[in-house]
Amino acid sequence: MSLPSVLVTAATGKTGRRIADRLTDLGYPVVPASRRAEPSFDWAEPASWSPALHGVDAVYLCYYPDLAAPEAPALVEKFTAAARDAGVRKLVLLSGRGETNAQRCEQIVADAGLAYGIVRASWFAQNFSEGNLLGPVLAGTIALPAGTVAEPFVDVDDIADVAVAVLTDDRHNGRTYDVTGPRLLTFAQAAAEIATASGRDVGYLPITAEQFHLALVAEAGPDYARLLTDLCVEVFDGRNASVGDGVRRALGREPRDFADFCRQVVAAGAWPPPVTASAADR
Ligand SMILES: NC(=O)c1ccc[n+]([C@@H]2O[C@H](COP(=O)([O-])OP(=O)(O)OC[C@H]3O[C@@H](n4cnc5c(N)ncnc54)[C@H](OP(=O)(O)O)[C@@H]3O)[C@@H](O)[C@H]2O)c1
Numbered sequence: 001m002s003l004p005s006v007l008v009t010a011a012t013g014k015t016g017r018r019i020a021d022r023l024t025d026l027g028y029p030v031v032p033a034s035r036r037a038e039p040s041f042d043w044a045e046p047a048s049w050s051p052a053l054h055g056v057d058a059v060y061l062c063y064y065p066d067l068a069a070p071e072a073p074a075l076v077e078k079f080t081a082a083a084r085d086a087g088v089r090k091l092v093l094l095s096g097r098g099e100t101n102a103q104r105c106e107q108i109v110a111d112a113g114l115a116y117g118i119v120r121a122s123w124f125a126q127n128f129s130e131g132n133l134l135g136p137v138l139a140g141t142i143a144l145p146a147g148t149v150a151e152p153f154v155d156v157d158d159i160a161d162v163a164v165a166v167l168t169d170d171r172h173n174g175r176t177y178d179v180t181g182p183r184l185l186t187f188a189q190a191a192a193e194i195a196t197a198s199g200r201d202v203g204y205l206p207i208t209a210e211q212f213h214l215a216l217v218a219e220a221g222p223d224y225a226r227l228l229t230d231l232c233v234e235v236f237d238g239r240n241a242s243v244g245d246g247v248r249r250a251l252g253r254e255p256r257d258f259a260d261f262c263r264q265v266v267a268a269g270a271w272p273p274p275v276t277a278s279a280a281d282r
Pocket residue numbers: 009010011012013014015016033034035036037041042043044062063064065066067068094095096097121122123124127131
């Protein structure tokens with residue numbers, strides 16, 4: 001008997017890529033969805049959703065840019081209805097910890113009348129190696145409006161493991177998993193661990209939300225800058241300064257530690273050793 005097919009949104013992103021790889025390895029037919037997929041899937045183009053949903057049993061729903069975006073609840077509701085109309089049986093939502101809008105989206109998915117699971121994640125460790133913070137790490141300064149708040153940075157490989165478990169095993173239906181790392185770290189401590197592992201000079205610079213917004217507008221445009229700044233103001237007030245038990249509850253094992261994540265990134269070459277004066281002279 002063939003396994004049911006799974007639509008994976010954000011299939012080229014940090015979580016989606018890993019989930020698609022794991023499902024493929026397990027023998028599940030995967031329908032990758034993103035703007036670069038064929039046919040293209042675009043959150044901003046609801047007409048592009050139906051072809052992707054055709055014949056699919058389960059969906060990994062990772063909204064981009066973020067469930068905190070003002071339009072996210074309406075789009076998630078519309079997508080959820082389209083999935084139900086297309087005969088989808090199960091939705092697994094990637095959510096963000098402590099975000100008001102994300103929690104509205106969780107409720108929409110829970111109320112959709114389908115089997116569902118919620119993977120509610122803390123800040124990704126991989127933001128430092130594959131996301132917005134890779135450039136700042138390589139430049140040596142992680143500037144954020146996060147003060148001295150502590151985060152239980154989660155390894156995206158753990159998110160992928162939990163999401164795949166929920167997608168493929170109905171015993172997880174109706175559950176919400178608070179998926180975090182095993183340890184609270186301030187951004188200064190995270191920077192210090194990255195510096196130790198990589199041998200690079202990396203530090204944390206606490207800045208105000210206004211300074212962060214101003215710097216981001218030039219780089220990412222006004223809409224994304226506003227979204228990310230508002231998100232930082234919302235979640236960096238200490239509300240997420242606790243460790244969740246989602247990895248243990250879903251998988252029966254401990255989450256990966258930030259130090260292991262750092263060692264893995266160094267081994268993969270994403271934070272190359274600094275160029276010393278003598279090496280540069282050669
Ligand atoms: N980063 C965190 O720390 C964190 C923490 C908790 C929750 N989350 C959640 O994770 C999600 C975002 O993850 P991320 O920022 O790490 O991004 P990501 O998944 O690494 O990358 C974005 C993905 O979305 C696709 N995409 C971009 N624009 C799209 C569009 N208009 N329509 C369809 N697909 C599109 C991209 O592929 P194409 O370029 O091919 O379209 C890519 O596959 C959000 O839902 C957020 O709430 C993030």
